[in-house]
Amino acid sequence: MAGKKINPIVKLGLELGPIVVFFAAYVMLRDKAFSFGGTEYDGFILVTAGFIPLILITTGLLWKLSGHVSKMQIATAVLVVVFGGLTVWLNDDRFFKMKPTMIYTLFAGVLGFGLLRGQSYLQFVMEEMMPLKREGWMILTRRLALFFAGLAVLNEVIWRTMSTDAWVNFKTFGLTIAVFAFFMTQGGVLQKYAVEEQPEDGA
Structure with a gap:
């Protein structure tokens, strides 16, 4: 399946946007702690939890708009889910x-x-x-x-x-x-x- 043409700025935003959002969110929340279900999580853990759906959404949008997602991008998304999920689940x-x-x-x-x-x-x-x-x-x-x-x-x-x-x-x-x-x-x-x-x- 041939890829569709996509605005280069939109493509760049979808690829780098999650990293920029992760950094900005970390800067705002790094010194804070949050309690959920009796367990305390620091800002880094909370930002990681938000990064997981964000990378899945942007990867899905990239595929929808361009008709193509590279194997490297798929592997990255999978590893984000696995290691990000372990980080949140184990609070580590x-x-x-x-x-x-x-x-x-x-x-x-x-x-x-x-x-x-x-x-x-x-x-x-x-x-x-x-x-x-x-x-x-x-x-x-x-x-x-x-x-x-x-x-x-x-x-x-x-x-x-x-x-x-x-x-x-x-x-x-x-x-x-x-x-x-x-x-x-x-x-x-x-x-x-x-x-x-x-x-x-x-x-």
Whole structure:
């Protein structure tokens, strides 16, 4: 099924909106505590509880408007439900803080598995957006697999050794900037291995 055209601003809002809302809500509620059913929950737990339906709603809207949701977005939504649910159920913020570790470990593992088979699974997902020669896809996939593995390790270090405030800032801004910076630094590969369009006969 071909994807539908969607306003880029709307698409960006649906993809990044939940993260922005999570950060804003955390800033407002981080120093507060709430009691439900005789159990006390801090602001982080409450914000996590709200983040779960929000990510499901925005993912559903993205699918409805564009007719397509990537496997990465589906995996992210599933892990948010699982680890966010455990965080709220057990009243333990460690589970939600581990979520990025699981996400990036999963992505690195999938890409690494493809590389072991001599394939670039990244190419299957992004070939229409960035037509590259096979060598280019393999280089980009190796780099991205290592990058995701590095982010998984970094997330573990930060949430285990730093404050919740530091982790929220890292999750909201650090991870987003890191992913953006990674692709910005791959211009040499994209240029060197770009597939040149063949001129039509008789043109």
